[in-house]
Amino acid sequence: MYQLIYWPFLQGRGEFVRLVLEDAEQSYVDVARQPEEQGGGVGAVRAHLYGAGSMPGFAPPYLIDGELKLAQMPVVCAYLAEKHGLCATEIGTRHRAMQLMLTICDAVDATHDLHHPVSTALAYEEQKKEALEATRLFRNHRLSKWLGFFEAVLEETGALHLVGGAHSYVDLAAFQLVAGLRYALPRATAEALEATPRLQDLVAAVAERPAIARYLQSERRIAFNESGIFRHYPELDGPLTDE
Amino acid sequence: MYQLIYWPFLQGRGEFVRLVLEDAEQSYVDVARQPEEQGGGVGAVRAHLYGAGSMPGFAPPYLIDGELKLAQMPVVCAYLAEKHGLCATEIGTRHRAMQLMLTICDAVDATHDLHHPVSTALAYEEQKKEALEATRLFRNHRLSKWLGFFEAVLEETGALHLVGGAHSYVDLAAFQLVAGLRYALPRATAEALEATPRLQDLVAAVAERPAIARYLQSERRIAFNESGIFRHYPELDGPLTDE
Numbered sequence: 001m002y003q004l005i006y007w008p009f010l011q012g013r014g015e016f017v018r019l020v021l022e023d024a025e026q027s028y029v030d031v032a033r034q035p036e037e038q039g040g041g042v043g044a045v046r047a048h049l050y051g052a053g054s055m056p057g058f059a060p061p062y063l064i065d066g067e068l069k070l071a072q073m074p075v076v077c078a079y080l081a082e083k084h085g086l087c088a089t090e091i092g093t094r095h096r097a098m099q100l101m102l103t104i105c106d107a108v109d110a111t112h113d114l115h116h117p118v119s120t121a122l123a124y125e126e127q128k129k130e131a132l133e134a135t136r137l138f139r140n141h142r143l144s145k146w147l148g149f150f151e152a153v154l155e156e157t158g159a160l161h162l163v164g165g166a167h168s169y170v171d172l173a174a175f176q177l178v179a180g181l182r183y184a185l186p187r188a189t190a191e192a193l194e195a196t197p198r199l200q201d202l203v204a205a206v207a208e209r210p211a212i213a214r215y216l217q218s219e220r221r222i223a224f225n226e227s228g229i230f231r232h233y234p235e236l237d238g239p240l241t242d243e
Numbered sequence: 244m245y246q247l248i249y250w251p252f253l254q255g256r257g258e259f260v261r262l263v264l265e266d267a268e269q270s271y272v273d274v275a276r277q278p279e280e281q282g283g284g285v286g287a288v289r290a291h292l293y294g295a296g297s298m299p300g301f302a303p304p305y306l307i308d309g310e311l312k313l314a315q316m317p318v319v320c321a322y323l324a325e326k327h328g329l330c331a332t333e334i335g336t337r338h339r340a341m342q343l344m345l346t347i348c349d350a351v352d353a354t355h356d357l358h359h360p361v362s363t364a365l366a367y368e369e370q371k372k373e374a375l376e377a378t379r380l381f382r383n384h385r386l387s388k389w390l391g392f393f394e395a396v397l398e399e400t401g402a403l404h405l406v407g408g409a410h411s412y413v414d415l416a417a418f419q420l421v422a423g424l425r426y427a428l429p430r431a432t433a434e435a436l437e438a439t440p441r442l443q444d445l446v447a448a449v450a451e452r453p454a455i456a457r458y459l460q461s462e463r464r465i466a467f468n469e470s471g472i473f474r475h476y477p478e479l480d481g482p483l484t485d486e
Contacts, residue, residue, distance in 0.1 A: 050392055055399075058346045058392055068335040072342040079338040092311040095322040098341075099315040103301045149293055149301055156298075 002028040003064040005048050010228040013073040014061040019172045020077050022215040024084035074101045081169035088164040097163040097170050104173045107146045112229045114138055135236040139188040140243050147196045154198035160205055175206035180230030191240040245271035246307040248291050253471040256316040257304040262415045263320050265458040267327035317344045324412035331407040340406040340413050347416045350389045355472045357381055378479040382431040383486050390439045397441035403448050418449035423473030434483040
């Protein structure tokens with residue numbers, strides 16, 4: 001039985017791991033979402049943070065699989081995917097998958113930084129002016145570039161899969177990136193996706209995978225909210241081109 | 244014969260790949276460092292950038308190995324390491340290695356952002372005030388935390404290797420991180436390393452590996468400079484604790 005250790009009130013980076021576990025139909029305990037009297041709550045995450053003693057890694061999400069403790073979201077996803085048939089085993093394809101996964105992570109980081117362009121030590125409200133400008137630049141210059149990259153990869157593969165002609169954890173991560181962007185910047189993202197029909201189809205196909213469809217309807221799927229990576233502040237959204 | 248495609252005038256992220264190729268004693272062409280009439284120069288990099296047609300990935304370094312094109316520095320390093328015995332093959336250890344590699348990359352990114360805290364679209368001189376404050380905070384609060392994390396990992400492994408009780412690409416990357424920090428922030432880094440004797444020893448041991456020692460003395464090793472990730476602006480250095 002896998003243990004996932006991540007903040008209980010938000011999707012965040014833990015959600016990419018949850019999607020792999022759910023798609024692979026693996027049993028897992030989402031530790032911090034258990035009641036506190038059963039070892040859950042934020043204390044369960046704090047007990048594993050760097051400096052707290054156990055230290056599986058610098059920051060959550062953490063995965064515990066027997067004796068093995070792993071951190072770094074893309075690594076945890078790749079590990080689970082390899083174990084459960086959601087990633088090619090051939091060395092070149094396997095590394096190509098991780099390459100694209102890390103590019104998705106770069107896009108996730110860039111989206112996170114929109115509401116915290118100055119410092120994560122400050123609240124959004126303390127850096128709202130900079131966030132408005134950063135997000136305007138992102139809509140005008142970066143959003144289509146990120147989505148267009150994955151569209152170009154799909155054009156090259158000729159399939160509705162980013163790697164190796166088969167479904168993989170990279171497709172799941174692309175789904176989550178697009179779902180998050182649609183939540184955070186609905187108007188700009190809808191406009192940008194008009195130019196990426198293959199990516200739209202891939203995201204729709206992932207949502208229809210039976211285990212994913214069940215998961216998205218379940219209480220296990222935390223709703224997007226303003227504590228996660230993808231935050232909807234209406235003042236940040238706008239047209240894709242306003243310059 | 245491998246082809247590495249990276250900017251020719253700086254170490255940058257390409258240097259982590261060069262260290263793996265050199266340590267593994269593999270023949271490679273550092274394409275952009277060839278004369279322009281032989282297909283080198285920055286044009287060789289530009290021809291592979293996203294949007295230029297060939298598109299192995301979003302950004303360099305790129306590795307070409309026959310039909311396979313890879314990008315994302317930690318992925319390129321891991322791929323070469325697996326092929327040439329610089330990484331364990333067991334699935335858990337292999338992913339633990341990538342976990343630590345990505346944490347090194349996070350530290351590299353954090354160091355890069357010190358001289359570009361506002362935007363990479365602006366020159367250092369245009370964001371010097373913010374860089375001074377960002378670097379002061381980094382020296383006081385982050386530098387020891389990053390180095391201390393790797394020291395704690397070494398304490399846990401009980402060896403002068405970060406993963407699996409054996410030399411790996413992760414040790415090479417740790418060497419490059421520390422070398423870069425020593426160049427960029429010599430005073431603060433020397434102070435911080437006093438608390439991480441194991442990490443100091445690991446870095447010294449890597450520098451003494453025969454192939455690495457030869458490489459560091461060769462013309463193939465580009466000197467650190469103010470175009471790379473690790474830049475020495477004397478005004479940014481200072482004591483580890485000045486608050």
